[in-house]
Amino acid sequence: MKFYGEGLPGVDATHLAGKLIVIEGADGSGRSTQIEILKDYLEGRGHATVDVGLRRSTLVSEELQEAKQGNVLGEITRSLFYATDFADQLENRIIPALRAGFIGLADRYIYTLMARDIVRGADRDWVRSLYGLALVPDLLIYLRVSPSQLVERNFRKNATLDYWEAGMDLGLSRDIFDSFIRYQRLIQKEFTLMQQEYGFNAVNGNRSIRSVAGEITARVEGLLGI
Amino acid sequence: MKSSQFTELPGRLVAVEGLDGSGKSTQLYLLKRWLELRGLKVFFTEWNSSVIVKKATSKGKKRHLLTPTTFSLIHAADFADRYERQILPLLKAGYLVLCDRYIYTAFARDAVRGCPRTWLHNLYGFARRPDLTLFFDTPLPVALTRILAGRPQLKYHEAGMDLGLSADLHESFRLFQERIYHEYLAMRDERGFVTIDGSATIEAQQQSVRDLVSGAFDLPSYRWKSMG
Numbered sequence: 416m417k418f419y420g421e422g423l424p425g426v427d428a429t430h431l432a433g434k435l436i437v438i439e440g441a442d443g444s445g446r447s448t449q450i451e452i453l454k455d456y457l458e459g460r461g462h463a464t465v466d467v468g469l470r471r472s473t474l475v476s477e478e479l480q481e482a483k484q485g486n487v488l489g490e491i492t493r494s495l496f497y498a499t500d501f502a503d504q505l506e507n508r509i510i511p512a513l514r515a516g517f518i519g520l521a522d523r524y525i526y527t528l529m530a531r532d533i534v535r536g537a538d539r540d541w542v543r544s545l546y547g548l549a550l551v552p553d554l555l556i557y558l559r560v561s562p563s564q565l566v567e568r569n570f571r572k573n574a575t576l577d578y579w580e581a582g583m584d585l586g587l588s589r590d591i592f593d594s595f596i597r598y599q600r601l602i603q604k605e606f607t608l609m610q611q612e613y614g615f616n617a618v619n620g621n622r623s624i625r626s627v628a629g630e631i632t633a634r635v636e637g638l639l640g641i
Numbered sequence: 642m643k644s645s646q647f648t649e650l651p652g653r654l655v656a657v658e659g660l661d662g663s664g665k666s667t668q669l670y671l672l673k674r675w676l677e678l679r680g681l682k683v684f685f686t687e688w689n690s691s692v693i694v695k696k697a698t699s700k701g702k703k704r705h706l707l708t709p710t711t712f713s714l715i716h717a718a719d720f721a722d723r724y725e726r727q728i729l730p731l732l733k734a735g736y737l738v739l740c741d742r743y744i745y746t747a748f749a750r751d752a753v754r755g756c757p758r759t760w761l762h763n764l765y766g767f768a769r770r771p772d773l774t775l776f777f778d779t780p781l782p783v784a785l786t787r788i789l790a791g792r793p794q795l796k797y798h799e800a801g802m803d804l805g806l807s808a809d810l811h812e813s814f815r816l817f818q819e820r821i822y823h824e825y826l827a828m829r830d831e832r833g834f835v836t837i838d839g840s841a842t843i844e845a846q847q848q849s850v851r852d853l854v855s856g857a858f859d860l861p862s863y864r865w866k867s868m869g
Contacts, residue, residue: 424709424755474706475697475715487693489725491767495718499697502710544763548710 416513419525420547423506428550433513434638435550437524438631439606440558441599442580443568444620445627449558450520452628453635457518460641465512468522472503483579494532498545501528505549513550525549526557526613530605534598535585554638555613556631557606558620562599566592646769652732653858654769656743658825659777660818661799662787663839664846668777669741671847672854676737681863684731686723688742694719702798709754712798716747717764724768732769737863744768745832749824753817754804773857775850776829779839781822785815 416428416435436453440446454464470479475496482488482496509519525546532542560568569576578584581591582598610617618630635641655672657665669685676683689698698715701707707715731738744765751761788795789811797803800810801817829836835853837846854860 421757421760424757474701474711475718478693478697478718481693489721491721491725492693492718495714495721496697499711499714499718502708502714503706506708506710507706538766541763541766544760547760 416553417551418547419549419551420544422550423502423510423548426506426510428510431510431513431550432516433518434554435509435513435519435521435552436554436556436635436638437521437526437552438556438558439523439526439615440620441560441565441602442577443565443572444558444560445568445624446522446558448624449556449628449631450522452624453631454520456632457520457635462639463515463517465508465517465519466522467504467509467519469497469527470500472500472507474503475499490532490535490537494528494537494542494545497528497531501525501546502548509550521552524552524555526555526606526609526615529609530602533605534582534601554634555615556634557610557615557617558627559603559606559617560620562596562603564621565599566595569595646767650732650769651735652738653773653863654728654732654738654740654771655854656740656745656771656774657777658742658745658774658834659839660779660781660784660822660825662784662791663777663779664787664843665775665777665839666741667843668775668837668846668850669739671843672850673739675847675851676739676854676860676863679860680865681860682734682736682865683739683863684727684736685739685741686727687740688746689716689719691719691722693722702796705797705803707798707803709751709756709803712754712803713747713751713756713761713764716751720744720747720765721767729769735863737858740771743771743774745774745825745828745834748828749821752824753801753820770833773853774832774834775853776825776834776836777839777846778836781815781819783840785818788814 416431418428422428438446438450457464478496479500482493512519529542529546533539576591576595581595583591583594587597588594616634618627620627657669659665673683673685701715728738747765748761752758795810795814800814802813804817806816807813837849
């Protein structure tokens, strides 16, 4: 495997036996459901898996929790906390598992973090270089779901829209519904811009769970040579 | 993010850099006192002191959870927090902002820990270049003696024990400081550091510092308006 940029000091990525599969998409895109299905599928065939996601490292967990609750942090500071959280998991969870031959299933990866930072005014080159520390995944699935579908699914699941997923901190609109739609469009635009550069496999997530899973499984089979 | 980086701001930024024990903090303190006593708007901030980031830093350090990358990122977050909430707004408000260590500390320490230099330079790419950077050049043995005499109990990261240079705390500290010193020397010209001879007397050094500062800035323009 290799890194996007200069990678991590002291880490040699050339002898990682496992595979890294990333599923990206907004809240309500079906990410978690698809990861569960994929996990069952892989484990059923005797592959060991490890789950990773954003905001799961203990190193800066309290700081990220505080950041979510208020506007105490500046944009750069918040970006760097998320980057710290990511780097900690990459070094202490993903890489050791890949070294041991596991298949890493990442529920979101650097692309969400980059898109969030960029729509909040971060410099593209700055963000790209920052995440040069990340491993290039073996397979990158992007579940693309229309903002109106996302709204419907979020309401069905939680009966509310999340403040951050609606990008309320950006002040796009004081109306959360309106803000959600506009924010998700901005994020999707960033994903479209990143698609070429990072080689996303865009999967139409507006369809049924089963047909999305079928498409993902086919791509994973291609990767593993099943 | 980069928009405010090159625009002229009313305030001025002074940074001091150098090894632990180089005397830079003493000198910056004396400079601050002098400026304050003249009735100027002064703000002082030091490395690794953000309240928000402190918990994470100490948690990581205590449990030795930090790798060179996360160590670097946490210190960058600490700096960014102080930069976004204090340094930049105060420069906009026309303050003389005094920084005890600035991004060059990270460049030196993190490079010694193995972080790629270009990555580090980009990481801190949001930070303005100081209007004056003073490098306190103190011979290594002098700096070491000062630190080891005052603080016999070195901390793990302070001594660079995470680099595995030596199992002995003092020897590790010496080797670590030596490497940092070379990083500073390599940056000195490129980054426009003004060197202060750290082996001169405290009084003589402070005189040079005050001369440099009054030569570089129009100090009376940083008076509190209300104080006339």
